[in-house]
Amino acid sequence: QSALTQPASVSGSPGQSITISCTGTSSDVGGHNYVSWYQQHPGKAPKLIIYGVSNRPSGVSNRFSGSKSGNTASLTISGLQAEDEADYYCSAYTISSAFDVFGGGTKLTVL
Amino acid sequence: QVQLVQPGAEVREPGASVKVSCKSSEFTFTDYHIHWVRQAPGQGLEWMGWVNAKNGDTNYAQNFRGRVTMTRDTSINTADMELARLTSDDTAVYYCVRSSGWSKFDYWGQGSLVTVSS
Numbered sequence: 420q421s422a423l424t425q426p427a428s429v430s431g432s433p434g435q436s437i438t439i440s441c442t443g444t445s446s447d448v449g450g451h452n453y454v455s456w457y458q459q460h461p462g463k464a465p466k467l468i469i470y471g472v473s474n475r476p477s478g479v480s481n482r483f484s485g486s487k488s489g490n491t492a493s494l495t496i497s498g499l500q501a502e503d504e505a506d507y508y509c510s511a512y513t514i515s516s517a518f519d520v521f522g523g524g525t526k527l528t529v530l
Numbered sequence: 531q532v533q534l535v536q537p538g539a540e541v542r543e544p545g546a547s548v549k550v551s552c553k554s555s556e557f558t559f560t561d562y563h564i565h566w567v568r569q570a571p572g573q574g575l576e577w578m579g580w581v582n583a584k585n586g587d588t589n590y591a592q593n594f595r596g597r598v599t600m601t602r603d604t605s606i607n608t609a610d611m612e613l614a615r616l617t618s619d620d621t622a623v624y625y626c627v628r629s630s631g632w633s634k635f636d637y638w639g640q641g642s643l644v645t646v647s648s
Contacts, residue, residue: 455633465575466638512633518589521567
C-alpha cells in the first residue's frame with residue numbers, strides 16, 4: 420500500500436490559480452471516484468475540502484475545485500488568497516482491500 | 531455540532547502500549563466508521579485503519595497489523611485505538627476521524643500527541 424504521489428511544494432501569487440496533482444494507480448485513484456482533498460493549517464486538524472473527486476462540502480469556497488484524469492486527481496485553487504497557505508493532502512479508497520491511502524502532502528506558499 | 535473529543539497528550543516508554551480514546555457527540559455513532567490517522571512531527575498523514583461503529587468490524591493498514599487494536603463502545607459513543615510495542619517512530623499526533631463515505635473524512639478529532647521516550 421504505497422502513498423499517493425503529490426508534489427512537495429507549489430507556490431503562487433495572490434489572485435492566481437494553482438493546481439496540485441495526486442497520482443495513484445488503477446487500484447485506487449484510477450479505479451473509482453472516491454478521491455478527497457484536505458487542507459491543513461499548522462497545528463490544526465485537516466479539513467475536508469473536496470470529496471468524490473469534485474464535490475465541495477457545505478461552507479467550502481467555490482475557489483476550490485477537483486478533477487481527475489486516469490490515475491491522477493487534481494486540486495485547483497483559483498483566486499489565491501493568503502489564507503490558502505497550508506498543506507494539502509489527497510486521499511483515495513482502494514476497493515480491493517477496503518484500505519484508504521493518503522498522498523505525501525503538498526505545501527502551498529502564497530507569495 | 532458534530533464533535534470528536536480526544537485526550538491531549540500521552541507519554542510512554544519504548545515497548546509499552548498506548549490507548550487513545552475518541553468520544554463522539556451530536557451524531558448517530560453507529561451509522562459511521564471511525565478511522566484513525568496519524569501524523570509524525572513534520573510529516574504527512576498516515577492512515578491506520580477503521581472500526582465499524584455498528585458491528586465492531588475492523589480493517590487495519592498492513593503497516594500496523596498485529597500491533598493495533600481498534601474497538602468501540604456504543605453505550606458511551608466512544609472509539610478507542612490501542613497501539614502496542616511502541617518505538618520512537620510511533621511518536622505522532624493520532625487523530626480519530628469520522629467517515630461519511632468512502633475516503634470521505636468529514637469530521638476530525640483535535641488529535642492526541644503520543645510521545646514515546648525513555
